[in-house]
Amino acid sequence: MGRGGLAITTLASPSLGSDTLAVEVTGITKRFPGVVANKDITFSVRRGTVHALVGENGAGKSTLMKILYGVQRQDEGTIAINGAQVDLHSPADAISSGIGMVFQHFMLADNLTVLENVVLGAERLHGISGGARREIRRISAEFGLDVDPDDLVANLGVGDRQRVEILKVLYRGAKILILDEPTAVLVPQEVDELFDNLRELKADGLTVIFISHKLDEVLSVADDITVIRRGTTVASVDPKTVNARQLAELMVGSQLPTPETSESTVTDRVVLSLRDITLAGSEGRNLLTDIDLDIHAGEIVGIAGVEGNGQAELVEVIMGMREPSAGIVKLEGTDISAWEVREIREAGVGYIPEDRHRHGLLLDAPLWENRILGHQTERPNVRGQLIDAKSAKADTERIVREYDVRTPSIHVTAGSLSGGNQQKLIVGREMSHNPKVLIAAHPTRGVDVGAQASIWDLIRKARHEGLGVLLISADLEELIGLSDTIRVILRGRLTGTFDPDTVTSQDLGSAMTGADGSHDVGAHDAPSDAPQDLR
C-alpha cells in the first residue's frame, strides 16, 4: 500500500496502576508466512471497562485474539492478567485465567437446548440439570440476558444465540470477555440490546474486549479504544475525544478513499431483467418471492439487506446454479432462466462470488489456471477442446498488470495471494470476456483498504463501459457510494427502492429490518426466518 507519512502521535501510554488492569499485553509479535501478523502489539485494558480493538480487515485483530484465547502462541511478548503474567497454551488455560471468548461464528448445537449447549464441556461445574438450570437463570437475571435454559437453540434468533454464547462463557467463570465482531450478524436493534448487555457486564465489574471495525458502534460503547494497523498497535484513544472519521484515518493510516461514483451513465437499455422470480425453499417457504428487477446498461443496482435474506439465492438464480420455481430471467431480451451456468457465463454475465475461496478460485492451482476457471470454453483459454496454456498465461500476465494484482509470478498458487489481490484477479478475469452484466457479491469483503479502492474503481469503470452491475453488499457506505439505485431485500422480497443521493444509512437500516413499515412483520425475527448464513 505504501502510504507512509502519517505520523502517529496519539499512542497514549496508560498511566494507571497495574492493580486496576485486567489485561496487559506487551510487545506481542507473531510471525506468519504471507499474511499480516502481529508486531509489537502493546495495550492495556482497565478492569470493568469495555475496551475496543479496532482495525481494518486483515490488520491482525484475529491473530491477536487467538493469542489471547490460547489458540495460538505468540513468538514474542507477554500477557498479564490481573497483574500476573500468564502463559496461555490452550483455550483451557485461557478459561482458567478467566478469559472467555464469544466467536463471530456461533458454536451452538441447533438440536440441543440452551441448557445442554451451556453445560456441554462444563458438566463438572454445576451438573447437567437442576443446578445448571438454576445457575443459568441466575446469570441470565444478573446480566439481563433474558435466556431461558429450556429453549431449543434451533428456535432462537441470532441475537438470542449470541446471548447464549455470552452466557456460556460467563457460566465458565469468565471475568474477561472477548467478543469478536459481535455486531456483524446483528440488525441495529439487536446491536442496541447487545450494548445494553455489555454495559451491565461492565457494571458488575467484568471486562469486555470488543473487536470491531464498525466505528460508530465502537464510539458509542467503548471506554477505551486501541487501533491496530498492519499488525501493530498504532494508537490508544479516548472515544470522547475522537470522531469516526479520525478513527478511520488512524485505522487506514491515510485519507479514506470514498466509494462515490461520478455522474450517471445509466442508459434506458435493460441488460438484465428479472420478472416474478420465485424460488421455493425446502420447507414450503419461499427463499425468493416475486422478484422484479431491471438493470440497465451503465447502471449499478445495489442490493441492501441483512445477510441471509435471499441475496445468495438471488445470485444463484441469475447465474443458473439454481432454477427458479417461477418467473423468468432475461439477458438482453433472451430468456436465460433454464440455461446452464456455463451458457450464462458465455453469454456475458461476469460473476464475482460472495465467497471467493469456495466459489471463485482453485486455491491450490496457479494463477493462470484460475484465470481459465469460469471461462473454460472461451478464448484465449482454449482452442477447441484443448487448453491453450500459452495464451492463457499471456493473458494472465496482462490481467496481473492491468488490474494491479500484486504477485511475484502467475505461477504461484491463488491461495498464496492476499484477499485483495485474489479479488482483483477475479475482477480482471471476469472483465476480460466482455461481460454485459456483472454480478458482484460483496466484492470488497475481507480485502484491505488499498485493494478496496481499486476494486471500487474497477466497478465504476465497468459501469462506465456500459455494463449493468448488480452489487450486493453488507457495507451500506459502499452501496450508497457506488449504486445508481438501491433496492432492499427482506425475507426474499424486494421491499424498497432508494435513491443513493438522498438515502441515509439509517433509512436503509430500517428498511432492511422492515422497521420502516414497508413490511408488516417486526424486525426482530427477520434474520432467523431466512437461512442462517453467518460466514
Added chain:
Amino acid sequence: MTNANLRRALLSVAAPLLALLVAVALTSLVLLALGDPVRDVWITMLSKPKPRQLTNIVNGAIVLYLSAIAVAVGFKMNLFNIGVDGQYRVGSFAAALFAGQAWLPGILNVIVAIIVSMAAGGLWASLAAYLKVKRGVSEVISTIMLNAIATGLVSWLLLKVAVQEAGSNAISTKVIPESSQLAGWKLIPGESNRVFSLLALAVLVGALYWFILGKTRFGFDLRATGSSETAAVASGVKVKRMVMTAMIASGALAGLVGMPLLFGQDYSYGTTFQAGLGFAGIGIALLGRNHPIGIAFAALLWSFLDTQANALQIRAGVAPELVYIIQGIILFAVVIAYEGTRRLDVRLEQQRVARELAALRAARVTEGAAA
C-alpha cells in the same frame, strides 16, 4: 518461477525418498523385534535382480500401472473408486469369454476383446456412478458392495461357462486361440521370458491420461471439480455429469488391467487369475501422486517388492508377508510425507510471495511518489 518449479520438483522427489527411508528404518525395527535377520533381509532385498526377475518386475508393473491409472482418474476429482478390483475382474472375464470364442482372427480378436473389457468395466462402474449421482450413495460404499457382487457374479458365470481340463482342479474360460496370444517383447536380454506386448497399452494409457487431464478442457473441468467442487459448479461444470463420466472412465480403464495377463500370460480367465490388483492400484496411485510418471515409478517399486517376496523367504528365510509390511509402511510414510511437504510447499510459497511483495513495496516507497 523456475525457482518455484525446482523447489516443487525437489520436494516431490524428496517426499517418496524420505518415505522409503522411513519404511526401511521401521521395517528393520519390526525385523529386530521379531528376531529376523535384518542384514540378510536387506541384502536379499537390494540384490540385483536377474534378467528373468527384471522381466517379471516390468510385467508386474505394467498391470499395476494400469490399475493405478484407473484409480487415479477417480482420485483427480475426489472420487474414491475402490471398485477397480471388481471392475477389472468383470472386464477380464468378459474379454476372456469373448476372445475364447475366436470369432475374430489374431490381433483383431485382441483389440475387440480389450474394447469388450473396457465396456464391461465401465458398465460395472456406471452402477456406482448412477447411485452416487441419482441417489447420493457414497461411491466408497457402493463400489465395495459391487466388488462383492462382481466376485459372486463372475464365479457363478465362470462355473456356467468353464471348461475344465482333464486332471486339473482349476477351472477357466476357454483358452484364447494361439493366434491371439501375444508373444511379448524380448526387451531384457539374457532370459527366455518376455515383457508383455501390452506394455504398449500401458504407455499409451499413461500418455493419454497425461494429455487429457493436463491439456484438454475436459481434463481441466475434471481437475477443477476435484480441487473445489463449489468453484467448479460456479464456473459452469456440470458436476453430476462429471462424476458419471469420471467414474465410467475409471471403470473402463480398470477393464484394461487384466488384459496384459490375459493375452500375455494366462490366456484364459480362471480361478488362478490374479486377484486384488485394484487394491494395489489405490496404493500405487497414492504413492505416484496421480502423476503418470510418478505412478510408473511407484508401480515398478511395488512390483519389485512383490518379486522379492520369494527371494525373501527362500534366501533370507523370512515370511513373504514382510513385503506387505514394507509396502504398508511405505504407504503410511508416503501419505505423511506428502502432507508434510504439501504444507511446507504452501508455507514456502506464501513466504516467498510475501517477501517478494515486501521487496516490491520497499522499492516503491523509495521511489517516493508511489502513494
Added chain:
Amino acid sequence: MRPLLKVAAVISVGTMALAGCGGSTSKESTTAGGSSSATSGSATSSSAAASDVKVGMAYDVGGRGDQSFNDAAAAGLDKAKADFGIDIKEATAVNGENEAAREERLNQLVDAGYTNIVAVGFAYAASVGKVAKENPDVHFAIIDDASDASKAANVAQLTFAENEGSFLVGAAAALKSKAGHIGFVGGVNVPLIVKFQAGFEAGAKAVNPKIKIDSTYLTQPPDFSGFGDPAKGKTAAEGMFQGGADVVYHAAGGSGAGVFTAAKAAKAWAIGVDSDQAKTAEAGVRDVILTSMLKKVDVAVYDYLSKAVKGEAAAGNIVYDLKADGVGYSTTGGHIDDIVAKLDEYKAKIISGEIKVPATM
C-alpha cells in the same frame, strides 16, 4: 504330531517300499500303492545319496500352519526330513499373486540348488509345467493336479480320490443320521471341493436314497477366504443344524473349526476332513467329530521324497485312492465302530469297481 497319520504314513510307505521301483510304465495314470506299478518316468538313475536330495517346498496360500492340506504336506516333509536327514527349504504363496510369482518361486528354488521341488496345490499347475520343462535336471512334484499343464517328464502329479473317501463318510453320515437329514459345507466353490461334495452325496444316497442333503459353499473364487474363516463355517453349519440336519461334513480347511463349534452347540455330529480331526481339532470339540475323511497328502509327499532319496525319480500321475490307501476314514473316538463293517463293504465295492463314485455334481 498326528500319531495316526504317522502310523498311516509308515504303513503306506511300507507298502510303497514293497512295491518298489517297478519298471517304468507308459500308463498315464497309475495307482500309488498296491502291487501295481508305481511309476518312475524318465531320469530314473540319478541314484543320489540321501544327503544329495535337497527339497524345496512351495506351499499354497496359508502355508505351514494352515491346519489344512499345507500342513499335511508339511507333515510328510517333516517326516522325510527326520528319516532321511534331507535339506529342506520352504516358500509360501501370498494372496493375489500372479502366475509369474509362482514361476518365480519355483525358479528361485531351482536357482538355490534344490533338486526336488514339491508344489502344493493345483494353482501351481502351469508354473510347474513351465519351470520343469526349462529345468529338465530338477525333479518336481505337484499335489492335486494331473492336467496337461503340469505334465512333464520330470514331474510327478500326486492326486487323490477325494470323492472315494467322501463316499465312505457320506455313507457313515447317512447311517448315523437319525433325522435322515445331513449337510455339506465346502470352503470355496472350486472343482476340487465339488469332488468332496459329489462323493459325500453319492455315499449318503447309497445308504438312504431319500436322505435330505444341504450343501453350501462359504465363498466363491477368487475369494479363497472360505478355507480360513471359522465364523463363516459356524454360520453355515448352524443354519443346517437349525434346519434339522444332524450330521455335517466339512471340506473347508480352517473354516471347519466353526463347523465343529456349531455341532457342539447343536449336540449334533460333524465330520472332519484331510486329517484325523478328532485328534487335531481343539480339545473341546473333538467329541462331536464322528469321523474324518482322510486325504493323506503327507503320505504322498513322504512317498515321493523317500523314492527321491533312493534315487528314483517319480513321474506321471500317481493317484492316491482307496485302493492305494491314499484316502480313507478315521475311527478315533469309536463313534462309528458299529458301522465299520458296513463301510468296509462299500470300500471293497469301490476298490473292486462295483461302485463308481462320481467326481462331479
